[in-house]
Amino acid sequence: MSLTENELASIRENPYRADFPLLAGNPGLVYLDSAATSQRPRSVLDAALRFYETMNANALRGLYRLSVEATAATEEARSRIARFIGAADPAEIIFTRNASESLNLAARSLGRLLLGQGDEVVISIMEHHSNLIPWQQICAERGATLSYLYLDEDYRISEDELAKISPRAKIVSVTQVSNVLGVANDIAAIAARAHEAGAVCVVDGAQSVPHIATDVEKLGCDFLAFSGHKMLAPMGIGVLWGTRALLEAMPPFLTGGEMIDSVSEQGAVWAPLPAKFEAGTQNGGGIVALDEAIAYLEGIGMAVVERREALLARALADALSALPFIDIVGPAEGERHIGSVAFNVRGVHPHDVASLLDMHTVCIRAGHHCAEPLLKHLGQNSTCRASVALYNDASDIDRLVDGLENVWRVFNG
Amino acid sequence: MSLTENELASIRENPYRADFPLLAGNPGLVYLDSAATSQRPRSVLDAALRFYETMNANALRGLYRLSVEATAATEEARSRIARFIGAADPAEIIFTRNASESLNLAARSLGRLLLGQGDEVVISIMEHHSNLIPWQQICAERGATLSYLYLDEDYRISEDELAKISPRAKIVSVTQVSNVLGVANDIAAIAARAHEAGAVCVVDGAQSVPHIATDVEKLGCDFLAFSGHKMLAPMGIGVLWGTRALLEAMPPFLTGGEMIDSVSEQGAVWAPLPAKFEAGTQNGGGIVALDEAIAYLEGIGMAVVERREALLARALADALSALPFIDIVGPAEGERHIGSVAFNVRGVHPHDVASLLDMHTVCIRAGHHCAEPLLKHLGQNSTCRASVALYNDASDIDRLVDGLENVWRVFNG
Amino acid sequence: MAELDLYNAQFMDHVHNPDYKYQMEDATCSHEGINPSCGDELTFSIRLADSGTIEEAAFTGRGCAISQASADIMSDLVIDKTPEEAVGLCRLFMGMVRGEITDADELERLDEAVLLRDISHMPARVKCAELAWRTLEEMLEKRCPDTASAEVGRHG
Amino acid sequence: MAELDLYNAQFMDHVHNPDYKYQMEDATCSHEGINPSCGDELTFSIRLADSGTIEEAAFTGRGCAISQASADIMSDLVIDKTPEEAVGLCRLFMGMVRGEITDADELERLDEAVLLRDISHMPARVKCAELAWRTLEEMLEKRCPDTASAEVGRHG
Numbered sequence A, B: 001m002s003l004t005e006n007e008l009a010s011i012r013e014n015p016y017r018a019d020f021p022l023l024a025g026n027p028g029l030v031y032l033d034s035a036a037t038s039q040r041p042r043s044v045l046d047a048a049l050r051f052y053e054t055m056n057a058n059a060l061r062g063l064y065r066l067s068v069e070a071t072a073a074t075e076e077a078r079s080r081i082a083r084f085i086g087a088a089d090p091a092e093i094i095f096t097r098n099a100s101e102s103l104n105l106a107a108r109s110l111g112r113l114l115l116g117q118g119d120e121v122v123i124s125i126m127e128h129h130s131n132l133i134p135w136q137q138i139c140a141e142r143g144a145t146l147s148y149l150y151l152d153e154d155y156r157i158s159e160d161e162l163a164k165i166s167p168r169a170k171i172v173s174v175t176q177v178s179n180v181l182g183v184a185n186d187i188a189a190i191a192a193r194a195h196e197a198g199a200v201c202v203v204d205g206a207q208s209v210p211h212i213a214t215d216v217e218k219l220g221c222d223f224l225a226f227s228g229h230k231m232l233a234p235m236g237i238g239v240l241w242g243t244r245a246l247l248e249a250m251p252p253f254l255t256g257g258e259m260i261d262s263v264s265e266q267g268a269v270w271a272p273l274p275a276k277f278e279a280g281t282q283n284g285g286g287i288v289a290l291d292e293a294i295a296y297l298e299g300i301g302m303a304v305v306e307r308r309e310a311l312l313a314r315a316l317a318d319a320l321s322a323l324p325f326i327d328i329v330g331p332a333e334g335e336r337h338i339g340s341v342a343f344n345v346r347g348v349h350p351h352d353v354a355s356l357l358d359m360h361t362v363c364i365r366a367g368h369h370c371a372e373p374l375l376k377h378l379g380q381n382s383t384c385r386a387s388v389a390l391y392n393d394a395s396d397i398d399r400l401v402d403g404l405e406n407v408w409r410v411f412n413g
Numbered sequence C, D: 001m002a003e004l005d006l007y008n009a010q011f012m013d014h015v016h017n018p019d020y021k022y023q024m025e026d027a028t029c030s031h032e033g034i035n036p037s038c039g040d041e042l043t044f045s046i047r048l049a050d051s052g053t054i055e056e057a058a059f060t061g062r063g064c065a066i067s068q069a070s071a072d073i074m075s076d077l078v079i080d081k082t083p084e085e086a087v088g089l090c091r092l093f094m095g096m097v098r099g100e101i102t103d104a105d106e107l108e109r110l111d112e113a114v115l116l117r118d119i120s121h122m123p124a125r126v127k128c129a130e131l132a133w134r135t136l137e138e139m140l141e142k143r144c145p146d147t148a149s150a151e152v153g154r155h156g
């Protein structure tokens, strides 16, 4: 459905761009690759800096003031993140380096807890490689089978498909939002079906947590993985949330300093949550910056962010649909897209599209988007992908359209 | 040997402190806990900031300029780090989140490559938990045995002890410098002995790479792990160096995006080095900051850094030896110490020492320093530890002595 | 700094001359608490009078000055209290050192233990100050008959 | 921006009307190169004359405009060259697109392939431009008798 005048007016305005140094410093830059990594507001970069200028000390085990302050900042961040995703208990928030590590942790530690010969792990065909290869690996290690939920022609996982989750399934792991198609899965339904079958439900929230209000209670899942760098925080910090009962039952993943209660030559007693899963010195600067990134989003309000980004996604999908030489890969309806829209310029290789757009300082992504099985399933080798965040506005989409018309001209005289 | 007038004069000078915002901003602060985490110079913090203000994009796979610049910055850092440690090939530099993750990677991937039932892993009793528990874990998984090299009364691993490395040993993993005692192991000798026995030699360089010029060729080891945050870089970035042949033979550790050439539903082909070991979005800001930290150290010259820190360590050990109520845990000779000196105030619990020093804004560490088996071997429950870096000077040691005299007064009237 | 007062003469007297650090002969029950990150170990014992109040309290073990002084002060405080009253005091104390309870009137019930109030500004030492109190609380809440050991503070 | 010139009419003509994109019937040898990160696939074939020079060159496959134009331009360039000369040109080309060789006189030997010089400012596309040249180099260095496939650029 095309945008109303009011809706259009609201995305012609942009009160956010000025907060983002890279965008503010490059007025001509059209950044439509937030699904790869977002930009960071000044306040977030400042928070990391402040950490190193005032609290810079190893957060755990220290008895002096700097160290104690660093610990307190880390624990405040944990509490805020827990609240932000609707988790009951900050101790259920595990800091990792990125969503990939979160998913590796889940796959390996849960796999060792739950998987035996002949058991099954179920994922969807739209998974990012980071929610796919770790399951291939642990299935191979435990003698389990990896099976897939496929998409119908409407890019949905149908009821029939969900019915394939059998009692042999011990783990179901799916993405909430596809990083290629931009479509959302009905996590509540999938989690319910998983639990019915007696399986644990893991959710890859890398493309959802930055964009839509998240409530793990309502989703009904057992684990949620996401990355700071896709939600206005710096690179190098990620999160895994899991239910206390499962986290307590699971063996640790990385081992070493700070994650133990006691160590002898031949054994160790693990520390309580969350330390048990946080070996070695944590990324203190990244943690406080993620805290500040969430504060920035909360300051705007996730409902406002969600609404604005939905309008941007609709405007993007509409604009692409209106170009006769563009094929959208995924649903045409803008309403179905969260953040990302994949497309091709007819007859032009996506890499050429991206290079030609770059010459007009329009940044999009081209390739398999770390989702090769999905692309194969869709009969594609690679696609273009444009993705939006709250700091985009209608002019970015106009500039993309101009750039694509130029691409078409270059290739078709 | 006590310091000469000239030596003392050189550590009374401090041309570095002003470069470190936290120290410059807190003139009264005595920071003697660099073995836990170092301070960062302004230039390093700026480098991370600049990355996010100018190149902020996901480093791999991007076709547009920002992304290409981010990739280039990452690869320049890799080259500089390789040069800094004397590695032949930048592709042998794997970025991790910290030394703990580096050692987990080495333990698990090497373990899966090399260890079978009845094989042996040999480590030393002075290992940090991060170079200890990962080996406990992989030995348990592979049915291998973990055995220890112990220290003689002079805090050395003797020839006799090294002779215990049998042909059953497949991996020998030792720290170059103890994070408690501050003493250095003769890595060249240990590596030679390991190779003689047919074992691979892993070195924990967390406490050595920041402080002494490193040349992996001369050390003769096969792997070297270290952390950025102990060498003037931010938290959240670490390194594992390994020889190309072994890294190529090893299975990957974390799996997911960016570390593959191709993926199908049931299998994947790994990317070439170094990508094979770098799943997901890397910590770009951390990488360029580490690059800048090494540039800062190289700007001073590692020979100069090494000499200054050796003087500081000698001054520290001398000052502590001169206090009648202090027992040094480790060799009394200052020459034996790199960075750290462990000690106790007679009859006073180390935690009370640290708290009382903190009240005088002197930061040291107290506890088991993530080295419980070492402390047990030494008959200690916990100790105090003071550690120096290039930005310390003689006045810091004077202030520590004042603080310790106060501790003694509080406890002994 | 408020913490400068912590290690004062009154506090140090509990460290150097504890009144209640000894092995109790005829304890009604004993309970062990440990603080794994510090290596502190403490065994606390009480003897109940026929009336049900705590008639005697004592501890053994090792630890830092804060855990030792705290144990000595607590022993003095709980004598002649009922187990219920003692549990209430333990909770009040823990609220104080965690900075959750700051009302001076309320804290008055802690008597000399108010000495340790500034621990709330030293989060790393809260576990030291709490060890005795958590051990006692756990012992009394288990209704005390057991003399089994347990690790207090293990999963806090 | 220099890159703006890359996709010019001359370049696009190689994309739209390649002279050498066809299946060669009686190839002396063929070799397949792939660029896994792009999904580009290219099979390059040559026929050697009795004199030993390259008499015919052709390619099939799919890929982006840069890899396709580059293959067409290369085919034209290597005809009538000896295998040794062709290998030299491949190395020169790769030096150019990696920005390692910039001397204009030296690059003159690449003739029309100099069109692709600005690829050196587009590191992400270097692999596309190189694909044909690396495939040919590999084929010729293996002394050409084989027709086995290999993945070029796999471990570069």
Ligand SMILES: Cc1ncc(COP(=O)(O)O)c(C=O)c1O
Residues within 6 Å of the ligand: A257, A279, A280, A281, A282, B035, B036, B098, B099, B100, B101, B128, B130, B131, B175, B177, B178, B179, B204, B206, B207, B227, B229, B370
């Ligand atoms: C000798 C040694 N090895 C490993 C580590 C672990 O380093 P990180 O905490 O950065 O993972 C440390 C630091 O704590 C250390 O001192």
Ligand SMILES: Cc1ncc(COP(=O)(O)O)c(C=O)c1O
Residues within 6 Å of the ligand: A035, A036, A098, A099, A100, A101, A128, A130, A131, A175, A177, A178, A179, A204, A206, A207, A227, A229, A370, B257, B279, B280, B281, B282
């Ligand atoms: C859906 C999805 N899952 C996982 C990831 C991996 O995130 P990261 O690269 O931060 O580990 C990404 C991002 O690339 C993603 O889009």
